[in-house]
Amino acid sequence: MTTSSRADHAPKPVPKPAPRPAPVPPTSPQENRVPDTAWFTHDRFGMFVHWGLYSLAARHEWVKNREKLTDEQYQVYFDHFDPDRYDPLQWARTAKAAGMRYVVLTTKHHDGFCLWDSRLTEYKVTRTPHGRDLVGPFVDACRAEGLKVGFYHSLIDWHHPSFPVDGTHPQRDDEEFKAAAADRDIRDYQRHLHGQVRELLTGYGRIDYLFFDFSYAGRAWWGGKGADDWDAPRLMAMVRELQPHILVNDRAGLPGDFVTPEQYQPSAPMTVDGRPVLWEACQTLNGSWGYDRDNLDHKSPDLLIRMLVDGVSKGGNLLLNVGPNGRGELDPRDTAALAEIGRWTGLHERSVRGCGPSPFTPPADCRYTQRGDRLYVHLFAWPLRHLHLPGLEGRVRYAQLLNDASEIVQVPPATGPAMNTQMGGQPPGTLTLQLPVRRPDTPVPVIELHLN
Numbered sequence: 001m002t003t004s005s006r007a008d009h010a011p012k013p014v015p016k017p018a019p020r021p022a023p024v025p026p027t028s029p030q031e032n033r034v035p036d037t038a039w040f041t042h043d044r045f046g047m048f049v050h051w052g053l054y055s056l057a058a059r060h061e062w063v064k065n066r067e068k069l070t071d072e073q074y075q076v077y078f079d080h081f082d083p084d085r086y087d088p089l090q091w092a093r094t095a096k097a098a099g100m101r102y103v104v105l106t107t108k109h110h111d112g113f114c115l116w117d118s119r120l121t122e123y124k125v126t127r128t129p130h131g132r133d134l135v136g137p138f139v140d141a142c143r144a145e146g147l148k149v150g151f152y153h154s155l156i157d158w159h160h161p162s163f164p165v166d167g168t169h170p171q172r173d174d175e176e177f178k179a180a181a182a183d184r185d186i187r188d189y190q191r192h193l194h195g196q197v198r199e200l201l202t203g204y205g206r207i208d209y210l211f212f213d214f215s216y217a218g219r220a221w222w223g224g225k226g227a228d229d230w231d232a233p234r235l236m237a238m239v240r241e242l243q244p245h246i247l248v249n250d251r252a253g254l255p256g257d258f259v260t261p262e263q264y265q266p267s268a269p270m271t272v273d274g275r276p277v278l279w280e281a282c283q284t285l286n287g288s289w290g291y292d293r294d295n296l297d298h299k300s301p302d303l304l305i306r307m308l309v310d311g312v313s314k315g316g317n318l319l320l321n322v323g324p325n326g327r328g329e330l331d332p333r334d335t336a337a338l339a340e341i342g343r344w345t346g347l348h349e350r351s352v353r354g355c356g357p358s359p360f361t362p363p364a365d366c367r368y369t370q371r372g373d374r375l376y377v378h379l380f381a382w383p384l385r386h387l388h389l390p391g392l393e394g395r396v397r398y399a400q401l402l403n404d405a406s407e408i409v410q411v412p413p414a415t416g417p418a419m420n421t422q423m424g425g426q427p428p429g430t431l432t433l434q435l436p437v438r439r440p441d442t443p444v445p446v447i448e449l450h451l452n
């Protein structure tokens with residue numbers, strides 16, 4: 001068996017992963033307001049961290065809503081919040097080793113509890129037994145590891161005394177509570193919200209990414225709130241003025257820099273009103289964002305890697321969540337999955353980093369990603385001996401398995417009667433690769449094709 005391209009590949013330079021985009025210099029509000037999205041589409045993979053008082057309840061971050069807990073009942077977690085094993089450098093290193101390049105921390109979740117020393121509330125970490133700011137050390141740790149810094153911030157607030165009771169509020173069925181809350185003025189809450197976002201975006205230097213949570217265009221389905229309730233135009237304007245380069249999602253109810261499909265994989269590159277948009281799927285490891293001790297619904301590393309690849313093949317990012325426990329430590333089940341993902345990304349980084357969709361159409365059970373003249377075939381199932389790639393005949397000068405750089409032989413195109421007997425009558429223009437019978441021992445094998 002010969003390859004169609006053995007002769008012409010020898011002197012070609014060895015490709016390296018696409019260079020990281022040059023860091024964007026700090027900008028002043030007067031300068032360029034168009035945020036630079038290059039790092040986001042290059043990096044492709046980030047870590048989401050859901051951490052707060054609910055981590056002590058250890059049964060989902062919506063526990064206050066689900067169990068309709070009052071402030072008094074929920075107070076027990078505040079009184080016992082003392083994450084003595086908090087080590088953000090460890091988080092950052094875990095993220096980096098998994099192949100993630102940015103980390104997004106819940107500064108405040110729906111329960112209203114703040115992980116920083118906000119001047120605008122007493123409902124914050126510095127009033128708990130822990131008594132120290134958590135956000136600063138997080139930001140420093142990310143920077144020390146060369147990771148981009150992201151903040152999640154909940155627009156919803158189940159603790160603030162001016163937040164009107166809506167369909168998500170823990171006291172939504174408590175008539176007495178609702179009667180007493182009838183005159184709550186959301187404009188008071190808006191001032192608080194805007195003030196807190198200002199604190200976060202002025203207190204910690206450059207912040208690369210902001211995830212507001214949440215309202216959607218059609219808000220009626222959950223009887224909740226939307227852009228008007230947050231005074232979203234002013235809020236977004238302030239964000240862009242304070243951090244002109246920041247990337248913001250669309251969950252304040254206004255278009256942002258990217259959209260955030262939650263716990264599903266889109267079936268194609270995403271569009272809004274017919275126009276392509278940047279997108280990032282946020283996904284959990286086990287269905288819960290906050291630490292959920294008894295939840296055993298963990299996705300396998302193999303599935304998680306396929307989700308990452310599937311997203312990149314459709315032009316999207318993956319923001320994969322961990323829920324540290326009440327002592328501040330990552331769950332060993334999570335770190336084991338991340339380590340496994342890291343073993344894969346270590347070998348296959350260049351098939352996702354800096355890559356995006358390919359104009360070619362992959363065969364069944366495969367995903368294509370592409371960066372320049374490199375086309376990456378991700379095999380979600382291992383075929384028997386031959387892999388047929390429509391439209392690629394004569395377009396590939398070299399093919400190799402990415403995990404060990406072992407050559408993959410191209411079967412010369414068959415002609416005449418041999419066409420039917422040898423290769424089952426593939427359509428003209430199909431490239432056939434001859435694979436080893438044994439699948440490489442890696443969750444998702446990748447073939448790197450060097451295109452002509």
Ligand code: GLC
Pocket residue numbers: 050061062213214262282289
């Ligand atoms: C949802 C949930 C929330 C989680 C978020 C992550 O909107 O309310 O608990 O933080 O999604 O995307």
